[in-house]
Amino acid sequence: MAVTIKDVAREARVSVASVSRALNGHSNVTDETRRRILRVAKELRYMPHGAARSLITRRTQTIGALLPDLHGEFFSELIRGVDLAARTRGLHLLVSSSHGDANEAAAALRAMLGRVDGMLVMSPHVDASFLRDNLPAGLPIVLLNTPITGQRYAALNIDNFGGAYAMVRHLVGRGHRRIALIAGPENNFDAAERLRGYRSAMEKFAPKALAQVLRGDFTEESGYRAGQQLLELRQRPQAVFAANDIMAAGCLNALKEAGVRVPQDIALAGFDDIPIAHFVTPPLTTVRVRIADLGARALDRLVAVIDDETAVHNSIQMLDTELVVRQSCGT
Amino acid sequence: MAVTIKDVAREARVSVASVSRALNGHSNVTDETRRRILRVAKELRYMPHGAARSLITRRTQTIGALLPDLHGEFFSELIRGVDLAARTRGLHLLVSSSHGDANEAAAALRAMLGRVDGMLVMSPHVDASFLRDNLPAGLPIVLLNTPITGQRYAALNIDNFGGAYAMVRHLVGRGHRRIALIAGPENNFDAAERLRGYRSAMEKFAPKALAQVLRGDFTEESGYRAGQQLLELRQRPQAVFAANDIMAAGCLNALKEAGVRVPQDIALAGFDDIPIAHFVTPPLTTVRVRIADLGARALDRLVAVIDDETAVHNSIQMLDTELVVRQSCGT
DNA sequence: ATCACCCATGAAAACGCTTACATTCGACCG
DNA sequence: CGGTCGAATGTAAGCGTTTTCATGGGTGAT
Numbered sequence: 107m108a109v110t111i112k113d114v115a116r117e118a119r120v121s122v123a124s125v126s127r128a129l130n131g132h133s134n135v136t137d138e139t140r141r142r143i144l145r146v147a148k149e150l151r152y153m154p155h156g157a158a159r160s161l162i163t164r165r166t167q168t169i170g171a172l173l174p175d176l177h178g179e180f181f182s183e184l185i186r187g188v189d190l191a192a193r194t195r196g197l198h199l200l201v202s203s204s205h206g207d208a209n210e211a212a213a214a215l216r217a218m219l220g221r222v223d224g225m226l227v228m229s230p231h232v233d234a235s236f237l238r239d240n241l242p243a244g245l246p247i248v249l250l251n252t253p254i255t256g257q258r259y260a261a262l263n264i265d266n267f268g269g270a271y272a273m274v275r276h277l278v279g280r281g282h283r284r285i286a287l288i289a290g291p292e293n294n295f296d297a298a299e300r301l302r303g304y305r306s307a308m309e310k311f312a313p314k315a316l317a318q319v320l321r322g323d324f325t326e327e328s329g330y331r332a333g334q335q336l337l338e339l340r341q342r343p344q345a346v347f348a349a350n351d352i353m354a355a356g357c358l359n360a361l362k363e364a365g366v367r368v369p370q371d372i373a374l375a376g377f378d379d380i381p382i383a384h385f386v387t388p389p390l391t392t393v394r395v396r397i398a399d400l401g402a403r404a405l406d407r408l409v410a411v412i413d414d415e416t417a418v419h420n421s422i423q424m425l426d427t428e429l430v431v432r433q434s435c436g437t
Numbered sequence: 438m439a440v441t442i443k444d445v446a447r448e449a450r451v452s453v454a455s456v457s458r459a460l461n462g463h464s465n466v467t468d469e470t471r472r473r474i475l476r477v478a479k480e481l482r483y484m485p486h487g488a489a490r491s492l493i494t495r496r497t498q499t500i501g502a503l504l505p506d507l508h509g510e511f512f513s514e515l516i517r518g519v520d521l522a523a524r525t526r527g528l529h530l531l532v533s534s535s536h537g538d539a540n541e542a543a544a545a546l547r548a549m550l551g552r553v554d555g556m557l558v559m560s561p562h563v564d565a566s567f568l569r570d571n572l573p574a575g576l577p578i579v580l581l582n583t584p585i586t587g588q589r590y591a592a593l594n595i596d597n598f599g600g601a602y603a604m605v606r607h608l609v610g611r612g613h614r615r616i617a618l619i620a621g622p623e624n625n626f627d628a629a630e631r632l633r634g635y636r637s638a639m640e641k642f643a644p645k646a647l648a649q650v651l652r653g654d655f656t657e658e659s660g661y662r663a664g665q666q667l668l669e670l671r672q673r674p675q676a677v678f679a680a681n682d683i684m685a686a687g688c689l690n691a692l693k694e695a696g697v698r699v700p701q702d703i704a705l706a707g708f709d710d711i712p713i714a715h716f717v718t719p720p721l722t723t724v725r726v727r728i729a730d731l732g733a734r735a736l737d738r739l740v741a742v743i744d745d746e747t748a749v750h751n752s753i754q755m756l757d758t759e760l761v762v763r764q765s766c767g768t
Numbered sequence: 769a770t771c772a773c774c775c776a777t778g779a780a781a782a783c784g785c786t787t788a789c790a791t792t793c794g795a796c797c798g
Numbered sequence: 799c800g801g802t803c804g805a806a807t808g809t810a811a812g813c814g815t816t817t818t819c820a821t822g823g824g825t826g827a828t
Contacts, residue, residue, distance in 0.1 A: 108573040110814055121778045126816055134776060153573060155551035157488040157497070158814035162783045166488070167548065168531070182513025189534050198548055200499070200531050203520050217498065217529055220486035220784085221552065242439045242484060355716055385686055387718040441784055452808045457786055465806060489784035493813045551814080 109150045118146040129154070157221075167196060169408060170222035172214055173203040174229050179380040180397055184250075187401025188226065195409060197223075207231060212240045219245075224412045226250055226404050230295065234258065246411040248404050253295050260411055260419035262404045266296050269393035269427030270303025270347075273375055276391075276429055277345045278311040280436055282373055286318040286343035288332040288353050297324070300349045300377060318343060322353045329353030333360025336372075344373065345435065351376035351383045354390055358434075373435040389432035400425050440481045449477040460485070488552075498527060500739060501553035503545055504534040505560050510711040511728055515581075518732025519557065526740060528554075538562060543571045550576075555743045557581055557735050561626065565589065577742040579735050584626045591742055591750035593735045597627050600724040600758030601634025601678075604706055607722075607760055608676045609642040611767060613704055617649040617674035619663040619684050628655070631680045631708060649674060653684045660684030664691025667703075675704065676766065682707035682714045685721055689765075704766040720763035731756050 115122040120139060128135045128143040135143075146152075160166040171188060173181065185201065192199050200222055202214040208231040218225065224246035227237070234254055237247065249261040277285050287304045290297025301319065308317045320335055322328040329348055333356065336346060348354035354376030361368055368374045368388060376383055379394035403425065411419045446453040451470060459466045459474040466474075477483075491497040502519060504512065516532065523530050531553055533545040539562040549556065555577035558568070565585055568578065580592040608616050618635045621628025632650065639648045651666055653659040660679055664687065667677060679685035685707030692699055699705045699719055707714055710725035734756065742750045 108575065111816095112814080122815080123779080123817080124777060127777090130816085136776065139776080151570070151573070153547050153550050153571075155492075155814050156548060157492050157551040158783090159551075159816075160783095161486075161488050161492060161785090161814080162816050164783080168552070179513070181517070182510070185516065185532070186512070186534075189532070193536070198531060198533055198545070200529060201516070201520070202529055203517075205524070214529070216484050217487060219484050220488040220490075221499070239482070240484075242482070244439065382713055382716050385713050386716050442786095443784080453785080454787075454809080455807060458807090461786085467806065470806085486784050489813090490786075491813095492784080492815090493786050495813080 108155070109152050110155070111152070114143065114147050114150055114152045117150060118143045166221055166223050168198040168200050168222050169405065170200045170218040170225040171202070172205075172211065172218075172225060172227045172229055172232075173201065174205070174231075175203060179378070179382075183397035184228075184401040187398030187403075188405045189401075190398070191402035191405040195405075197405075197409075205229070205231075208236065212236070215240045224248070224408045226408060228252070230293070244415065246408060246415065248408040248411065250400070250404055251295060258420055260407055261422040262400065262407060263422055263424055264296065264395055264400060265424045265427050266299035267303040267306070268424075269377065269395070269429075270300040270349075271307040272427070272429050273347055273377070273391075273393050274304055274307035275311055276431070277347065277373065277375065277435065278307075280345075280373065282345040283312045283315040284318070284341065284343040285312065285315065285345045285347055286320060286336060288320050288322045288329060288346065288348040288357060290349040290353075291323040292321075294324070297349055304347065322349065324350050324353060326352050326356035326359075329356025329358075330360045331356075333357035334364075337361070337364050337366065342372065345375065346372060347375045347377075349377055351378045351380045351390060351392055354392070354434075355382055355386055358386060358390075369434055369436040375435055379430050383430075384432070386434075388434045391432045391435040392430050394428040394430045396425070396428070439486075440483050441486070442483070445474065445478050445481055445483045448481060449474045497552055497554050499529040499531050499553050500736065501531045501549040501556040502533070503536075503542065503549075503556060503558045503560055503563075504532065505536065505562075506534060510709070510713075514728035515559075515732040518729030518734075519736045520732075521729070522733035522736040526736075528736075528740075536560070536562075539567060543567070546571045555579070555739045557739060559583070561624065575746065577739060577746065579739040579742065581731070581735055582626060589751055591738055592753040593731065593738060594753055594755055595627065595726055595731060596755045596758050597630035598634040598637070599755075600708065600726070600760075601631040601680075602638040603758070603760050604678055604708070604722075604724050605635055605638035606642055607762070608678065608704065608706065608766065609638075611676075611704065613676040614643045614646040615649070615672070615674040616643065616646065616676045616678055617651060617667060619651050619653045619660060619677065619679040619688060621680040621684075622654045623652075625655070628680055635678065653680065655681050655684060657683050657687035657690075660687025660689075661691045662687075664688035665695075668692070668695050668697065673703065676706065677703060678706045678708075680708055682709045682711045682721060682723055685723070685765075686713055686717055689717055689721075700765055700767040706766055710761050714761075715763070717765075719765045722763045722766040723761050725759040725761045727756070727759070 111122050111125050115125045125143050128140045189199050205211045205214050211229050211231045226248050228250035247259050249259050251263050289301050320332040322332050376390045376392040379392045383390040383392045442453050442456050446456045456474050459471045520530050536542045536545050542560050542562045557579050559581035578590050580590050582594050620632050651663040653663050679688055707721045707723040710723045714721040714723045
């Protein structure tokens, strides 16, 4: 069907070995034969079969990324970061996202086997034994934003705790004491860490104030509802800290509808610094997570693991967050 | 290194053929041997090597996606749509994005060879001869949003023309005549089509009015500058139509800063319906492009091509857009 | 002129899998 | 009881590469 190295060899009247050598730029080929081979290859539009090649070289120049079904912004930024870093190294990207449960994740993982040199894994369904059961022992792995305490694997986490902590400190610095949190979904690792950061900072910086947590699920809708609930409280909080920007935006709408002014009546803060944060009115004070950076660094780290399989790579690295002050908490 | 089918065969005291048969659920294996094989495979944590398998089956269960360096929103939605559709068919996704020029695109294309069953190609650098030179003749392809008049390939385009046309008609229907366009980048196909739709509709619905085009490049910054330019005109337009939402948002900021009210003083419209459109104040009237749909349909179409290689698939399909009326053009 | 050596080239094995074909064995039929 | 058939299993080829090793011819030194 497609033209193979054999066709080129036949046409150029040499062995396949010589074609391979010529095409891969090995030195031990006469200039004359090399030219002939290249000419024939071009004429025939020969293109090497990647899978066949990697079968024997044991390198695929591809890395796999296993991702959960992410909210758009995060997903796109992450992939972009990974892809960018991959590209500078000549690597390609096999992605598998939106898998709902552990079985799907396992299937996706196994399907990548033999097609990738290493994997970036970010999945709520993943734990150490899951990985052990579904991946060969030697496969280089970097875990992204995972609760697994990395005994065996390299991991890269967002400093959600630190970000939330810093935000609360900032709000307290602005004079707020009654600070409510609109939390993320129950079983979400990011959400849990942000909650922990909030609690810890409240204890530290506003020990007398009551920590007040409303449940949300990272959607705009849940932020909106939380905003309405806030307004019905006997004593309204002075500031609201939403565990992500989308919920902050939803909350903002609820406040606006009720005629409550932000930041004059209530301060509002978010988390993530997605583009929307900058476009709402007033622009949102938030915690920036450099997601593309996370992706890029994860890839770099994975490459390090691939390049040096002997070393142990079991540390958890943290990715800093950054406080972005805009107008939603007062100027 | 990793455990192969041979290891399983040895351990289960059968031939590799039987292992293969047992694992792939062929019928001609005794229940007893099958059980033994499965047990051993599990014990050894055997996982088949994807590349080796697809080398002989000539199926990879993977489709490739070649994308330009897209603005985040579009990229993420497209991939999501493709991935979703792929997942329901048990296919995986090999993406390669952010390639800057034709050479990079060519390299990416060739690197996918032998690793995919077909490809989704969306790239400004692609034309018919490029594809001919860089892909084997038989490879199933679907072109996305391409200027190529599809003599050889299946193609799927966004109806940018129709969307822009409809928006201008809408604006005229609201009583506006002097409608300015903030256009997209010079060499961009989407931008060109939207411009064409604008021109065509202006001629049709506001023949006496002067079509007024400001250059932009799809960035917020360029929208902002265009907004400033508009304000300096002797005669201000009654409505501004930005060729994408991000520029509309930039323009909106410029107008706000100058104290010009939207929509009372000037109406403003965008294109794409990215989430931001809904969050700015006032919310943006825009043209919705169901990007995820585009991705999903492209994948479906590609699968059709793959499943029936004999048929000719050279038609261009159009993906409808949808007018979304919010408050930025008056209520 | 002989020999050793080097270098270009070819033959063939290997990568891990699937599958066409060959083989074996027991059962069944005449 | 011999022959035929079918089912289970094994053997080996083949997918498209790369790479090791063998081969052979030319070159320079003796």
